[in-house]
Amino acid sequence: MIVGERKPFPKILQSVENYEKILVLGCGECVTVCMAGGDKEAKETALALSIARKRAGKPVAVESKTVERQCEFEYLEAARRQVEAAEVVISLACGVGVQAMNMHFADKLTVPGLNTTFMGMPLRQGVWTENCLGCGDCVLDLTLGICPITRCSKSMFNGPCGGSQEGKCEVSKEVDCAWQLIYDRLIKMDMLERMEVIHPPKDWSASHHGSVRTSVREDVRIDGQ
Amino acid sequence: MTASNLQKMLDRGNFAVSGELGPPKSADLSTLKHHAHDMRNHVDSYNITDNQTAIVRTSSIGVAATLIQMGLEPNVQMTVRDRNRICLQSDLLGAVSFGVRNFLCLQGDHAKFGNEPGSKNVNDVDSMQWLQAVKKMRDEGIFIGGDKLEHPLPPLFLGAVVNPFADPFEYRPYRLAKKIAAGAQFVQTQCIFDIDRFERWMTKVRELGLHKKVYILGGVTPIKSIGAARYMQSNVAGMIVPEALITRLKGAQDKKREGINIAVETIQRLRETEGVAGVHVMAIAWEEVVPEIVERAGLYPRPVLS
Numbered sequence: 001m002i003v004g005e006r007k008p009f010p011k012i013l014q015s016v017e018n019y020e021k022i023l024v025l026g027c028g029e030c031v032t033v034c035m036a037g038g039d040k041e042a043k044e045t046a047l048a049l050s051i052a053r054k055r056a057g058k059p060v061a062v063e064s065k066t067v068e069r070q071c072e073f074e075y076l077e078a079a080r081r082q083v084e085a086a087e088v089v090i091s092l093a094c095g096v097g098v099q100a101m102n103m104h105f106a107d108k109l110t111v112p113g114l115n116t117t118f119m120g121m122p123l124r125q126g127v128w129t130e131n132c133l134g135c136g137d138c139v140l141d142l143t144l145g146i147c148p149i150t151r152c153s154k155s156m157f158n159g160p161c162g163g164s165q166e167g168k169c170e171v172s173k174e175v176d177c178a179w180q181l182i183y184d185r186l187i188k189m190d191m192l193e194r195m196e197v198i199h200p201p202k203d204w205s206a207s208h209h210g211s212v213r214t215s216v217r218e219d220v221r222i223d224g225q
Numbered sequence: 226m227t228a229s230n231l232q233k234m235l236d237r238g239n240f241a242v243s244g245e246l247g248p249p250k251s252a253d254l255s256t257l258k259h260h261a262h263d264m265r266n267h268v269d270s271y272n273i274t275d276n277q278t279a280i281v282r283t284s285s286i287g288v289a290a291t292l293i294q295m296g297l298e299p300n301v302q303m304t305v306r307d308r309n310r311i312c313l314q315s316d317l318l319g320a321v322s323f324g325v326r327n328f329l330c331l332q333g334d335h336a337k338f339g340n341e342p343g344s345k346n347v348n349d350v351d352s353m354q355w356l357q358a359v360k361k362m363r364d365e366g367i368f369i370g371g372d373k374l375e376h377p378l379p380p381l382f383l384g385a386v387v388n389p390f391a392d393p394f395e396y397r398p399y400r401l402a403k404k405i406a407a408g409a410q411f412v413q414t415q416c417i418f419d420i421d422r423f424e425r426w427m428t429k430v431r432e433l434g435l436h437k438k439v440y441i442l443g444g445v446t447p448i449k450s451i452g453a454a455r456y457m458q459s460n461v462a463g464m465i466v467p468e469a470l471i472t473r474l475k476g477a478q479d480k481k482r483e484g485i486n487i488a489v490e491t492i493q494r495l496r497e498t499e500g501v502a503g504v505h506v507m508a509i510a511w512e513e514v515v516p517e518i519v520e521r522a523g524l525y526p527r528p529v530l531s
Contacts, residue, residue, distance in 0.1 A: 156348070156353075158353035158407075160396070164393075165390075165392050166392060170462035177392070198357060
């Protein structure tokens, strides 16, 4: 899923300081699951804004609403009435949702209420980890399901650096060394000889480094363009 | 074209001594030149660190130009942390163009440790890939992307680093084997304080016959104070500083003298270790003790090779 964290409240407050009618728009997908931008958080944010502005002597009309999915135009229609009534929208979706809103309601400004952090998963209640950088050329078959590009702090392809100690990354004792994990798993699967393979430099052109990516599937297109 | 002095020293079976210079956080190289000059008769080549611990300093290649002007031999460290493959290859050509022949290919400490923690870590290629890329540029005359160099490169002496003190410990000799396969002709180790662990690593290295395929230079750093030892013990990535060593320093009246004694003893033990071809003395911020260490370790005068 896409994991996000709410922006510090003073920043949110500052981003809408010149507006008097505000809509806080949540998203029912990833950010609901990671408890950063769902219906509950949208209501909380709206209430907090209302209280803070009242205290500051600049009362504001705040509404909240949550759509099922902010990253697709058709789902945004469910919020049309609230969007049109507001002067500005605070989106609690990921960066994709914020941009979809600005494209779909081009006359209205939608500002981000979240920082989109990464593609990852909940490891346990309240803890999420980063697992995928979307590099466009998956190598998880080679490394037995542990991504060296994402989970090694130096994105190394050919084994652990000299900073790996007791299973942890040199960057932080909180971060597992991805290559220690891969090494252990190769032993478990009796494939340790894979450590000897020298993987050549990666072709990063399939990733964001190759420019902005657009994915086209001719077999499912219906627009005929 | 002749081989570098470091390569000749090792090829002819002399126990090599390389030194290390850390460029300053300025463009004023006067102190560095002074240090280089002071140890010129005691080391065979000088490693020039590349923005060590991710702190911005004069570039290793820039300093190498100064050393060459002084008639001294640099060993240019190149990390993959700050440059993509375009820049790495271009910088390598630039360094070769004014006479650099020794290159040490490294990954580099994470930028988080340095004075620009907000910077991007490039890591376009990793240290293994970079080492192999330089070998291919030299031996096959091709760039990473497959394009051909317009003229062949002169002989280059390619180095890498190995860390017997990192984990997984059992993998570390095989990592050396992989670096040899990628193109390493010499390797320098992380600072050796835990000599027992180093010797366990060397036992496996010899068992695999790797000491006959690559020159291994043991890393030696004199410890200046208990504070410095503690700092390396807890803050420097991939180091092991045994408690016994700190106890020994504590018991000594003159800590600095004891630090030098330990370095000398370490070199003497390394000289007796089969498969160790030389030492790499890293006395960053304490360069003035290098001549004394080299002399007391019985490695002075340095052979002068034609």
